[in-house]
Amino acid sequence: MSIHCLERYEVVGAADTVFAVAGEDVILPCSVKPLMSVVNMRVEWNRSDLRGSLVHLYDDHEDRNTDQIQSYRGRTKLIHQELQRGDASLKLASVQVSDEGRYKCFIQSKSWFDDTTVDVKVEALGTPPVITVDGFDDSGGLHLQCESEGWYPEPVLEWLDSKGVSLSSETTETHRETDRFSVKHTITVHERDSTYHCRVKLRHHMLEIRVGYRLNFYQFQFRFCLSIPILIDSKWLKHKKLSQTFRYQTYLFFVLSKLPEFCCV
Structure with missing residues (x-):
């Protein structure tokens, strides 16, 4: 068998899309089959969706990133010890939304070359949702407004009742600033003792707030006042590697009492 045949290999990457979280590190898989050292080979990572722009280059036993895309400077790394085992995976630090795209891993020996592509999707978690009271309507219904910002891609915001049934939002707003989205939805509730x-949600993440609504009326000489103490208990719940759920509970106690100095007719 000739040396040419012995050096034949296949470059393999990720079987599925790689999901990354903005601000965290991610590994873009790339290796050769059958396993062999690629220390003496050329390993080139490019953004194929950006006309082959250079992300990282290893050649002649060194990293050579003079022509690297500016936004990747100082954020890419090949583990040189792993190159001996045929692993040319790229570590990308402090992921940015702009890193989303299609990457090509190209490996070339003296007599053979092959490449593979890795699709990267980025998710940016926004702020925990905030519920505010937006007044009452003529029938006594309470307007509750929920909003959150700083997401990518555009998230889905939904209201649910205590049984987990989805509620229709009366008003919805979505805004995009640069590469992040903010959302705001409003509902009107009439239950006097219930939870909402x-x-x-994004593909792999969810933030949730639960509000307990209890309304008691005390009427004194037709004068009323509204006080809203808020209690919050929060915790993070991690499920899968890229799945996080954030839940916290808020109890709104609406108490109407006779406090002339704060009240209105």
Whole structure:
């Protein structure tokens, strides 16, 4: 068998799309089959969706990133010890939304070359949703507004009742600033003792707030006042590697009492 045949290999990457979280690190897989050292080979990572722009280059036993895309400077790394085992995976630090795209891993020996592509999707978690009271309507219904910002891509915001049934939002707003989205939805509730959930979701992440609504009326000489103490208990719940759920509960106690100095007719 000739040396040419012995050096034949296949470059393999990720079987599925790689999901990354903005601000965290991610590994873009790339290796050769059958396993062999690629220390003496050329390993080139490019953004194929950006006309082959250079992300990282290893050649002649060194990293050579003079022509690297500016936004990747100082954020890419090949583990040189792993090159001996045929692993040319790229570590990308402090992921940015702009890193989303299609990457090509190209490996070339003296007599053979092959490449593979890795699709990267980026998710940016926004702020925990906030519920505010937006007044009452003529029938006594309470307007509850939920909003959250700083997401990518555009998230889904939904209201649910205590049984987990989705509620229709009366008003919805979505705004995009640079590469992040903010969402705001409003509902009107009439239950005097119930729980409502506001949930913001992406593909692999979800933030949720639960509000307990209890309304008691005390009427004194037709004068009323509204006080709203808020209690919050929060915690993070991690499910899968890229799945996180954030839940916290808020109890709104609406108490109408006789406090002339704060009241209105």
